[in-house]
Amino acid sequence: MTTEVRSLREFKMPDVGEGLTEAEILSWSVKPGDTVTDGQVVCEVETAKAAVELPIPFNGVVERLFFPEGATVDVGTVIISVAVAGEAGAAAPAAAAPVAPVAAPAEAEPARREVLVGYGPRTGGTQRRARRTTTTTVVAPAPAAPAPAPVAAAPVVPAQPTGDRPLAKPPVRKLAKDLGVDLRAVTPTGPDGVVTREDVHAHAAAAAAVAAPPAESAAVAPVEPVVVATAGTGDVRVPIKGVRKATAQAMVASAFTAPHVTEFVQVDVTRTMKFVRRLKESGELGRDIRVSPLLLVAKALLTAIKRHPEINAQWDEAAQEIVIRGQVNLGIAAATPRGLIVPNIKDAGGRTLSGLAAALGELIDTARLGKTSPNDMQGGTVTITNVGVFGVDTGTPILNPGEAAILAFGAVRELPWVHKGKVVPRQVTTLALSFDHRLVDGELGSRVLADVAALLEYPKRLITWG
Known part of the structure; x- marks a missing residue:
């Protein structure tokens, strides 16, 4: 046997x-x-x-x-x-x-x-x-395991596996901080060596340091703490971690590394909006393909970059070189439950309009589900942020680190506009292009922005220019 x-x-x-x-x-x-x-x-x-x-x-x-x-x-x-x-x-x-x-x-x-x-x-x-x-x-x-050896070893479990960070849930860490208790000095009694609220209270009592904050922490103990309320003030403290922490660090680094310049232009996009409706109704890009104004803005920017490839560049500080990228990895800023992320479409400039539409729809759906892979957020070369979906007219977007340009697409509004010599209501939006002035001078930035505007005013040019 x-x-x-x-x-x-x-x-x-x-x-x-x-x-x-x-x-x-x-x-x-x-x-x-x-x-x-x-x-x-x-x-x-x-x-x-x-x-x-x-x-x-x-x-x-x-x-x-x-x-x-x-x-x-x-x-x-x-x-x-x-x-x-x-x-x-x-x-x-x-x-x-x-x-x-x-x-x-x-x-x-x-x-x-x-x-x-x-x-x-x-x-x-x-x-x-x-x-x-x-x-x-x-x-x-x-x-639940009945093996005899683990029983003898059970008292050793409180020694934390990592050796330097005690196991405890965030509310317990908050409680310990409020009481001035060092978690490393607390003897844990919870499953798998986790420090519990009772352990912290017991340690604080032994040290004659019991204070009022424990009752405050109890209010947030039943839920997994994403936000922590401060008693008596109405303040709410949100831990800085994950996507928000990375975004903050990246934006600070970008703002204080690359000299930003932002230019603006108002555009009559009436023809573009009609073109979007036609593509939706005809289904010529595919019945399951999502068509939106953002799609044509993306195609216009990609076409402009094709005409002015120098804007698709990166500053290499170590080598003291400007790297003009061989393909455009188009980033799309997406608001998700975990914060703002910027996944990108690889080689977006080499895709057809239908291929770009399919990739854009997949990117947005994946981001909203919180399933974007790290690979999809690496290697971006230029970005679009669609602030118009929030009813915002424009802004001064901050560059993603390592990129030379970012385009903000504002809300489309019906405004009085001079068209064929008459003031008539037209669909108008505002575009804002921020760029790294080390890489992009005023002429290049202006030409790119003017090209995007011209393509959106007359979307048929997307076919002739592309």
């Missing part, structure tokens, strides 16, 4: 986007005791760029979840351990289990992690893998 040998394997938070160092666990799809298979999604995480589902690269039974939902985890930190069938030579006794997890994943995981989120491997991204942290595995299964 043979006894199945099982060893413990650890799955670490992968680098789900170039340059990212941390991600927040939004939700777990599994729990201790569940069976998982290679490629099965075990959790959804949010980085500074997008929400991403993480599949696990091996088969087994979930032994432990190291972090609760809402925790922010550094890349390379173990987030889940799985008991897998051992290979030949694996130690059979349960007491030897703590050693097995370190050896097993070291040989198998790196090759698979590069394609975890499904958009292809990244070259030159192995530096992070070389920095291996030898984590002593505490074999402490979920409370």
Whole structure:
């Protein structure tokens, strides 16, 4: 009678986007005791760029979840351990289990992690893998596991897996901060070593530092804290993280790095609006294709860039060079529940009008669902922000870092306009083009903006100029 040998394997938070160092666990799809298979999604995480589902690269039974939902985890930190069938030579006794997890994943995981989120491997991204942290595995299964060894090890669980960031939900962190309690000094009693509200209160009482804020924090404890109210003032504090944090950092860097210039022009888009209605009614781009004024604005900008490719450029500070990009990756600013993101359509300038419409519709739908992949938000060269959907006439948009230009498309309004020598009501919008004055001088910026305006005033030129 043979006894199945099982060893413990650890799955670490992968680098789900170039340059990212941390991600927040939004939700777990599994729990201790569940069976998982290679490629099965075990959790959804949010980085500074997008929400991403993480599949696990091996088969087994979930032994432990190291972090609760809402925790922010550094890349390379173990987030889940799985008991897998051992290979030949694996130690059979349960007491030897703590050693097995370190050896097993070291040989198998790196090759698979590069394609975890499904958009292809990244070259030159192995530096992070070389920095291996030898984590002593505490074999402490979920409370339901009956194995005798974990029972003895259970008191050790409070020692946090990462060694430097105690496990606690945001309301508990807020409570500890209000009471002046260092979470690292608190003995956790919650599942998997999580510090609870009771642990913080007990520690504060022992230190004779009980104060009023605990009652305030209790008001937000039942819900996952996205916003935290400050008692007595009516103020609301919103944690700066994820997409909003990345956007803020990028905009500050852009505003204080690239010298911005913004130009404006009002355009009679009556013919463009008629053209949009005709395309909708005829279905000539395809019955399932969404047609909007933004589509023609995008096509007009791409056509103008084709005539003036120097605006599709990037400033290379290190090399002291201007890089004129070979293709246009058109970014579209999209408002999502997680904040403003700017995914881009790769090689948008090489697409037909119907191809551009299909890509634009897919980009917007994916962004609204919060499923935009990190790859879709990298490598943009020029951007459009459609402020008109909010009823705004125009603005002075800030450049995305690394891009030379951004076009703001304002609201389309019926205004009195001189047309064929008479003042008549026409459909009018305002365009604003911001550009990096290191790369784009006033003449080039003006020519590009004038071309976009001319194409929208007479959309038939999209065919002759394109």
